[in-house]
Amino acid sequence: MSEYNCNDTLGKVFDFLGHELEEADRTKVLDHLEGCQACKKEYAIESKISKIISSSSIEAQTSFASKLQSRIQSEI
Numbered sequence: 001m002s003e004y005n006c007n008d009t010l011g012k013v014f015d016f017l018g019h020e021l022e023e024a025d026r027t028k029v030l031d032h033l034e035g036c037q038a039c040k041k042e043y044a045i046e047s048k049i050s051k052i053i054s055s056s057s058i059e060a061q062t063s064f065a066s067k068l069q070s071r072i073q074s075e076i
């Protein structure tokens with residue numbers, strides 16, 4: 001089993017956060033993050049970004065839903 005280097009890990013971080021990696025790849029990413037401060041830092045930044053993206057899309061969905069609801073109510 002070959003270990004990930006920094007490039008491998010950073011290339012996979014986004015998929016890792018999106019839960020799109022195979023278990024074996026997830027383990028390799030985690031193993032590398034454990035021992036590499038630089039990638040750990042990058043991972044923390046990426047994870048914040050992906051949280052912002054996912055929370056803002058929920059917000060967008062919510063406001064779309066409430067707009068739709070008020071439009072439906074005004075038509076009744």
Ligand SMILES: [Zn+2]
Nearest residue numbers: 005006036039
């Ligand atoms: Zn690294």
